Amino acid sequence: xxxxxxxxxxxxxxxxxxxxxxxxxxxxxxxxxxxxxxxxxxxxxxxxxxxxxxxxxxxxxxxxxxxxxxxxxxxxxxxxxxxxxxxxxxxxxxxxxxxxxxxxxxxxxxxxxxxxxxxxxxxxxxxxxxxxxxxxxxxxxxxxxxxxxxxxxxxxxxxxxxxxxxxxxxxxxxxxxxxxxxxxxxxxxxxxxxxxxxxxxxxxxxxxxxxxxxxxxxxxxxxxxxxxxxxxxxxxxxxxxxxxxxxxxxxxxxxxxxxxxxxxxxxxxxxxxxxxxxxxxxxxxxxxxxxxxxxxxxxx
Numbered sequence: 001x002x003x004x005x006x007x008x009x010x011x012x013x014x015x016x017x018x019x020x021x022x023x024x025x026x027x028x029x030x031x032x033x034x035x036x037x038x039x040x041x042x043x044x045x046x047x048x049x050x051x052x053x054x055x056x057x058x059x060x061x062x063x064x065x066x067x068x069x070x071x072x073x074x075x076x077x078x079x080x081x082x083x084x085x086x087x088x089x090x091x092x093x094x095x096x097x098x099x100x101x102x103x104x105x106x107x108x109x110x111x112x113x114x115x116x117x118x119x120x121x122x123x124x125x126x127x128x129x130x131x132x133x134x135x136x137x138x139x140x141x142x143x144x145x146x147x148x149x150x151x152x153x154x155x156x157x158x159x160x161x162x163x164x165x166x167x168x169x170x171x172x173x174x175x176x177x178x179x180x181x182x183x184x185x186x187x188x189x190x191x192x193x194x195x196x197x198x199x200x201x202x203x204x205x206x207x208x209x210x211x212x213x214x215x216x217x218x219x220x221x222x223x224x225x226x227x228x229x230x231x232x233x234x235x236x237x238x239x240x241x242x243x244x245x246x247x248x249x250x251x252x253x254x255x256x257x258x259x260x261x262x263x264x265x266x267x268x269x270x271x272x273x274x275x276x277x278x279x280x281x282x283x284x285x286x287x288x289x290x291x292x293x294x295x296x297x298x299x300x
Contacts, residue, residue, distance in 0.1 A: 002085055003034060005047045008076035009084055035098065037090040044090060051098045058271075059278050064259035065092055096267060099274045100168050106281075121172045121273070123280050151250035154257040154272070159265050167266045173273030177265075211235055252279040 001014045026039040036042035057063040073081040103121045180201045214230040232238040
């Protein structure tokens, strides 16, 4: 059986246990640290180490799956890499399942757990206002900000066979398909309140008034007349807020976005979800380390 590891692609003799009550072949492989490319009569496997190694390369360096597998072929045979077995498609499929399994593990899901609900694979953010958890209900301001923005580096090619795509975690993370919102997304921001009233999926809180504005960082890049019309400086009652929240969220995706241009829509969504959750974990670890440093310097 060909086994792909971080060092190279190996050919290993595999003998399964046939004792009464023994696990199926694909489960025996996983217990040995090997992820089979298929569950029925496995004929190839990837080590857990190579899957984790690719994820680190992908989220930190933006390495694409094709380039990473080409590197493995080169490591296996530097003189004749083209003669090494091409299992790129199997690698893609296994990586999608591996990401999902890691997210389920991080959130404590197991075989007996119910399926994750919408947003169930997203880590809890202690810094975000959570009514009834870290803020009192009476402390919630009766105002909201709707931000419409996009990351122009996160380009995506149109899928060739959209109807045949398989979704593993649509809506369980940060990302969700645009199908329910196409009615809204195909329109402009004009008459926003009227459009939201007609939309089946979006609604406005009672008594909320919409005041169009453009953040001060962005408004200077628009036409000159936009400054007096939409700058918060000239809006009665407007407060100074950080209107560039979307940019701070999108920036963490800039490294990984080029490696996802040619992916299927479902795979593209899963990759962005994993990257945002990964960056969230890194942020939490940094905050914890900072708190530990403060505590060690100030024992009181």
